[in-house]
Amino acid sequence: MPYSGLSKRIAELPKSQIAKIIKIAEEDKSIISLGPGEPDFPAPKAVKAALKKAVDKDFTHYSPASGRKELLEAIAKKLRKENKIKVENPEKEIIATAGSSEAIMMAIMSTVDVGEELLIPNPGFLTYRPTVELIEGNPISYNLSSTDGFQIHTEEISRLCTEKTQGIIINSPSNPTGTVLKKKVLEEIASLAIEKNLLIISDEAYEHLIYGDAKHLSIGSLNGMQDKVLTLMTFSKSFAMPGFRLGYATGPSELITAMQRFHVYTSLSPNTMSQIAGITALEKCRKDVERMRKEYAKRRKVILEGLRQVQGLEIEVEPEGAFYAFPKITNGMSSVQAAEFLLEKARVLTVPGNEFGTQGEGFLRMSYATALPKINQAIGQLKKFMK
Structure with missing residues (x-):
């Protein structure tokens, strides 16, 4: 018989997609991951x-x-x-x-x-x-x-x-x-x-x-x-x-x-x-930090330039910090629909904006804490499938 004694506070916790996203990124290497918010660099x-x-x-x-x-x-x-x-x-x-x-x-x-x-x-x-x-x-x-x-x-x-x-x-x-x-x-x-x-x-x-x-x-x-x-x-x-x-x-x-x-x-x-x-x-x-920051800056430029060429997405606000782009979805899809579509069709992993609150609905979070070749590959897939 399954255990049924979970507390109310645990039972009512929201079922976040982040754990699922991290698991997918770890297990399926055919997917281009723009999901987890984690540096791809090794520690200094x-x-x-x-x-x-x-x-x-x-x-x-x-x-x-x-x-x-x-x-x-x-x-x-x-x-x-x-x-x-x-x-x-x-x-x-x-x-x-x-x-x-x-x-x-x-x-x-x-x-x-x-x-x-x-x-x-x-x-x-x-x-x-x-x-x-x-x-x-x-x-x-x-x-x-x-x-x-x-x-x-x-x-x-x-x-x-x-x-x-x-x-x-x-x-x-x-x-x-x-x-x-x-x-x-x-x-x-x-x-x-x-x-x-x-x-x-x-x-x-x-x-x-x-x-x-x-x-x-x-x-x-x-x-x-x-x-x-x-x-x-x-x-x-x-x-x-x-x-x-x-x-x-x-x-x-x-x-x-x-x-x-x-x-x-x-x-x-x-x-x-x-x-x-x-x-x-x-x-x-500190030199290691600056080296990584400069690399993130290059990736930021590439992903923003690429996303501006993707139909159905719009960069309303350029990120000034961290390592995320937060494009708006303009083709009528919800955040979850767009994320699921891109995962299934384009094989690109993103995070639905509504994971971060109701004001995030209609957006996707895309991490550029990943190597430039993968970012370019992801942009190519987005251009091909996102309309």
């Missing part, structure tokens, strides 16, 4: 060497719940230099996590009670909504539109705020749109957060992957925001280390302490060996 050589050395030196034991002291200090140095975020006490203001996804869960668990509200972007990273729902909070979507480059309108944020609103998640550069929030927009959000006493959870997973004239600005660096912002970052994207499962969060010491307490009762800490490798990434691998 210095990182791999550091990991091997960590094993040989028996760094195989538990770490403190906040992470190893030397990693926290390296992160603090990076935050001060690159992000202009003030960190006075790394062990109280930074926590190392198993990727930024764990940081998202910990942040929400630590700040949102049953029935309370958290504002989330629509379209936005698909983890946000179910995470809030898992703890019986209420995710409130603020809508983003291609007509104005998927930028945030603070007037809408203000309108959505109630006495139950605890905070807002922002994501720049954005997954899935590639939008980089403008400085003026970030300043307006900061002012509103102070006015409404909101916590800003700033997901900056793609901070180094910026193109053209766009500039990445950490909202936590703005005056008066030190106690109002929790900044989330990861080694997965910029350093091509997704399998290392290493990220971090920095913010108010009271919140970081709460997240540390949560850590003790869940995963305790990230992989110790990954933390050792993370130090090397921060201290020795």
